[in-house]
Amino acid sequence: MENNSPDDKAYFFDKQKNIDLFLRVFYVICAILFVADFFIHRHVSLTWEEMPTFYASYGFIACVVLVLVAKGLRKLVIRREDYYETDVVEADTSDAGSRNVD
Amino acid sequence: MRGPEMWISELPPFVPFFLAALLVLVTRGYLQSAIMLAAPLLGGLHLWFDVGPNIRVIYQLLEYDLIVMRTDQLSLVFGYIFHIAAFVLVIYTLHLKDTLQHVSGLVYAGSAMGAVFAGDLITLFVFWELLAVSSVFLVLARRDSTSARVSIRYLVYQVLSGVILLAGALIHYRYTGSLAFDFIGVENPGGWLILIAFGIKCAFPFLHSWLTDAYPASTPTGAAVLSVFTTKVAVYALARGYPGTEILIYIGVVMACFPIFYAVLENDLRKVLSYSLINQLGFMVVGIGIGTALALNGAVAHAFSHILYKSLLFMSMGAVMYRVGHAYASDLGGLYKTMPKTTVLCIIGAASISAFPLFSGFVSKSMVMTAMIYEGYDILWLALLFAAAGVFHHAGIKVPYFAFFHHDSGIRTSEAPTNMLIAMTIAATLCVGIGVFPQYLYTILPWEVDYWPYDTTHVLAQLQLLFFSALAFVWLNKQGLYPPELHAINLDVDWFYRKLLPDAGRFTYRTSRQLTDKLSTAMKISLQGAQDIFRSTPLADRYLAAWPTGSMVMWIAIILGGYLLLDHFL
Known part of the structure; x- marks a missing residue:
């Protein structure tokens, strides 16, 4: 990771204090939303909606599953950036090693 | 008049x-x-x-x-x-x-x-x-x-x-x-x-x-x-030609779900937005497939607000590209320092696509979701809810976070050109305007529907869904579980025509050429062999000896004469 900042100015998120503050506010909002489910009555139409904290749990689990499945998928589908281009060159020079398109 | x-x-x-x-x-x-x-x-x-x-x-x-x-x-x-x-x-x-x-x-x-x-x-x-x-x-x-x-x-x-x-x-x-x-x-x-x-x-x-x-x-x-x-245009054409065609519901759900996995993996942020574009189309296609007045209005309204926030997101990434030359998440970061206006405008687009209350996506996507519950597609509704959480994850958080925040890439550039800022500001204003005053959008919708998105149930549910999706992002990052942004290609169905088909073509060409070569060699060798054997026999002396041309002409004349006689007598 290069850090050749041409200026020494400290921006908002350069200070750990500010990042912590930002995250703390975020956690507090999450906590309020989580607890709100036990106090505010929702007009539900589906059975699983009745479960308290359904949306919060679903959102969290959905995103964790999304990322973990995507990581699994990456193992399957990831290729080198020149994956498609090597063949174009290979067809011309049959030398896949030294590739330099574009 | x-x-x-x-x-x-x-x-x-x-x-x-x-x-x-x-x-x-x-x-x-x-x-x-x-x-x-x-x-x-x-x-x-x-x-x-x-x-x-x-x-x-x-x-x-x-x-x-x-x-x-x-x-x-x-x-x-x-x-x-x-x-x-x-x-x-x-x-x-x-x-x-x-x-x-x-x-x-x-x-x-x-x-x-x-x-x-x-x-x-x-x-x-x-x-x-x-x-x-x-x-x-x-x-x-x-x-x-x-x-x-x-x-x-x-x-x-x-x-x-x-x-x-x-x-x-x-x-x-x-x-x-x-x-x-x-x-x-x-x-x-x-x-x-x-x-x-x-x-x-x-x-x-x-x-x-x-x-x-x-x-x-x-x-x-x-x-x-x-x-x-x-x-x-395609969404319009589907709404015109195929409202209530049930297969569209299933197609739409698949469209909403599969691209978000790719969007998590992709490094090029414009490719992330392309996958999330398909994801958003999924919601519209589902609405058209359901085909009730509420669902169709939802599809049209979602197309309307989608055009604004999606172009806003693409414009913000275009501005980044214009200044930095690329939009690779792995090489960006910290741009909020030098492009603060673009950052804010991008975040408005991100909040809109994520369907935050008071932003345009919320007032249109919720119509499709509600219509789905009304028509009893409970399981598919869960799948769409998954897709809705996923949108926030990749388009709502990933795009602004990796471009403008994340680690400091050291890139110091300047703010987007004024004309770009004006364009993005108009789009962003409309995103918020539709979110805050949805009644103006609802009055121009094609079908007569009594629908209002803002009630406690709805707003609370959506906020919970979104904030806890964000919490998952924070948690995964802190645990080091979030996949790193890599310069790479992720195979998709274009593999079939960019890899399989050309490779199959090359293989067929190469194999058939080799086969032809081998066949002709085999023919040559066997001919050669036959000639060699023939030469070593006593017959060779007789037949390979030079025949005078005159004798050939004579024999031809005899054969032709024979035919003439046969023709005459038969």
Whole structure:
């Protein structure tokens, strides 16, 4: 990771204090939303909606599953950036090693 | 009251755009800019104030009536948003000194108007193909070898879609005797073909790879332009021809779900946005498939707000590309320091696509979700809810976070050009405006529906879903579980024609060439061998000896003479 900042100015998120503050506010909002489910009555139409904290749990689990499945998928589908281009060159020079398109 | 005014309200909306394209071709500088601005501005104002529903303009071509303009509330809504988007995009591209992109952009936008107001399938086909041919220049204008190759793949898909549309229209005509562009349905094979043609342009699963291939490869401004028209013309066409076609619900759910996995993995942020574009189309396609008034209104409303926030997101990434030269998440970061305005505008787009309350996505997506519950698609609703959480994860958080925050990449650049900022500000204002005052959007929707998105249940549920999706992002990052951004390719269905097909072709060619070589060698060797054996026999002396030409001629004469005699006597 290069850090050749041409200026020494400290921006908002350069200070750990500010990042912590930002995250703390975020956690507090999450906590309020989580607890709100036990106090505010929702007009539900589906059975699983009745479960308290359904949306919060679903959102969290959905995103964790999304990322973990995507990581699994990456193992399957990831290729080198020149994956498609090597063949174009290979067809011309049959030398896949030294590739330099574009 | 009659006369010129009658004529002017019957001016097909594509005409100002095509005229402007012609004029832009021969003008430069401020005059060129003024013409570009005038087309969507005057055209849009005219459409809003002078043109009502139930107008039909027919041009007779040979024996056939081309309905070049048919207005009803459905075509008008798409007409309005296309004009707004075209105006915003013209402002966004004003700094460009590239007449090629200006002309193709205007023809492209005009073709979208033509398709949306087309009243018969032949007129639709003409504009359908014009959309393809004009838009390809927004990719080609990168003017490098990659964009040239991508353009060809893009064009093949787009033109193929048109050809299938024409074939489907003709078969549909044989079954129904009508070429009207109204409800088509899947009762006959023609209807299925037309559905496939629409499906290609709408990026149905397995037909989608042209989009994720071409949009990230287009010019910095081109991607924003492309993101508006092609796919939304297809959404309009589906809403017109296939409302309530149940298979669309399942197709839409798949479209909403599968791209988000790729969006998590992709490093090129414009590719992330391309996948999330398909995800958003999924919600619209589901709405059309359900086909109730609420669902269809939801699909149309979602297309309306989607055009604004998706182009806003593409514009913000275009601005980053314009300043930095690329949009790779792995190499960006910390840009909020030097592009604070672009950052805020991008975040507004991100909040809108994530459907935060008070932003446009919330008031439109919730219509589709609610309609789904009403019609009893509980399990599929859960899948869409998963997709809704996923949108926030990749488009809402990932795009702004990796571009503008994350670690400091050390890049110090300058804010986006003023014209870009103005364009993005208009789009962002509309995103918030629709979110805060949805009643204005709801009044122009085609169907009469009593719906209001803001109640405690709804707002609370959505906030919980979104904040805890964000919490998952924070948690995964802190645990080091979030996949790193890598320079790499992720295989998608384009593998079939970019790898399998060429490889199979090369393999067949190579194998058959080797086979021919081997066969001819085998023939040569066996011939050689036979000759060698023959030479070593006593016969060789007799037959290989030089025969005088005279004896040959004599023998031929004898044979011919024999034939002559046989012919004479038999």
